Structures are given as C-alpha cells and as structure tokens.
Amino acid sequence: MDTDKMRDCPVMATIEVIGGKWKPRILWRLRDGPATFGDLRRYVGVSEKVLSENLAALQRDGIVSRQPLKEGDMVYVEYGYTCYGRSLVPVLDAMGGWGLGHDARKSERSDSDLDDIRRVS
Amino acid sequence: MDTDKMRDCPVMATIEVIGGKWKPRILWRLRDGPATFGDLRRYVGVSEKVLSENLAALQRDGIVSRQPLKEGDMVYVEYGYTCYGRSLVPVLDAMGGWGLGHDARKSERSDSDLDDIRRVS
C-alpha cells in the first residue's frame, strides 16, 4: 500500500487523513456544525457502507467525534469535529480558497486555448 | 467517475489537482527548484509510466511547466512550477505543516488529551 518513500512527505500525511473521494465533502459539511449520519448521507451522496468507512477512518485519526443522542424515542448519532479536528479547518479553508480560484480560472481559459493546436511545421 | 455532488466542494477541486498517491511528493520536490524527469523518478520512486501520467496531469492543470534543455549532446527535460503553480505553495505549506504535527501527535501516546466523549444526554 505505502511505499516507504511516501512516508517523509508531510503533504501526503495530510492527504491520507482528509483526502480520497468523500472525506473532503464530509469535512466541508461538518464545518457548518454537527450532522447526523443521515444528514451526511444525503449531503455527500454516497452509500452507507462507504460513508461508514470514511467516518470510521476520520474517527481513528481523531478528526471527528461520534455522539449518540436521544430525543424522545428517536435515536440519532451526531458527528462533528473534535477539538483536534478543528485544527484542520484553516487548512481546509486554504485548500478551498485555492480550489475556488482554480475553478474560476478554468472557466476563463476555454476561449484562448488555441496555442497548443499548432501543427508541427 | 464524478458524481455531480462532488463538484461543489472546493476542497475537492484542490485535491483533484494535487492529490493522489504521487503528486504530493512531486510537488514537494519541486518546491526546492526544478528537476529533471530522472530526478523526479528517483526521488518519488515510481515507474516512468505513472510519473509521466502525473506530470501530464499537472501540466494540464497549469501547475508545472515542461522545458527540454540541451547541454552538449545530452538532452534533459526540466520540470518546475509555473507562475500559477507557485500559488499552490502556501497551500502545500499549510498542509505540510499540519501533516508534520499530525505525525508527531501519532508518535506520542495521547491518552492524556482526548477531547471528545462525555456530554451525552
């Protein structure tokens, strides 16, 4: 799975925690406050299995906490950032900020991409 | 590939550019200055094919530039950040900084500073 070469890249360490296909969306949603399993499922749009796996990984890394709650006879489970997990929010903000700019740039670029198309002599 | 749900998460947009198994290491190496294909191959420790694919993706996104160079009869190709790509460096720094702290935290036995639990109704 991991080559030892990957070990000494701190960016990689972060990506292993917050990266992948679904964790970014989970964490992004959680920035707005705690959410139940069902909330996350609907928001993220992924199967229960995969959501469950991702949440388990985030718990293992100490990023999110899991908290069963009772309201009358209903039982919910709320997920939210741990104190430690909140240290990730500025990083997510930096990444999100760059991502927004990147998307904007991609939109502009479409009209003037003729330079590559030139034929070889 | 992409659910449309993933589209509106700016963190995801960034991860699609710099994420994956090898791009973080490539970009990390390039922070120290340009490198040839062979440099990167040795440093990253991945097959030519995969390295090639990753560099192609980074070029498509405008992050790295490719520049063939002649020195006598030898021909090198140097890769380095584009001007735009350099806008990514602060983001990488943020991620790298957090990753370092995370690794340190994992090393320590952190029984003492658990932050969640309790407060259940």
Add this chain to the structure above:
DNA sequence: CGGTATCCCTACTGATACTG
C-alpha cells in the same frame, strides 16, 4: 434511524519491455 455483510466490477497501479 444507523449501521454491517456480501458480492461485483472498474479504474488505477505498477512491472516490464520497448522507442526516440
């Protein structure tokens, strides 16, 4: 509601070999 268990399947990885 909040999950686990199972099975399938594709997309990506990576070794090797070859070209320019």
Add this chain to the structure above:
DNA sequence: CAGTATCAGTAGGGATACCG
C-alpha cells in the same frame, strides 16, 4: 535520458440486502 505500450493484479467503490 525521456518517455510510450502492453498487460496483469488489486484495492476500493457501488448496489443490495439485512440486522440492532
């Protein structure tokens, strides 16, 4: 040196069904 071509193996995602 700097790549491309080919091909096999596999990890991970998705659908579905089922349990507390």
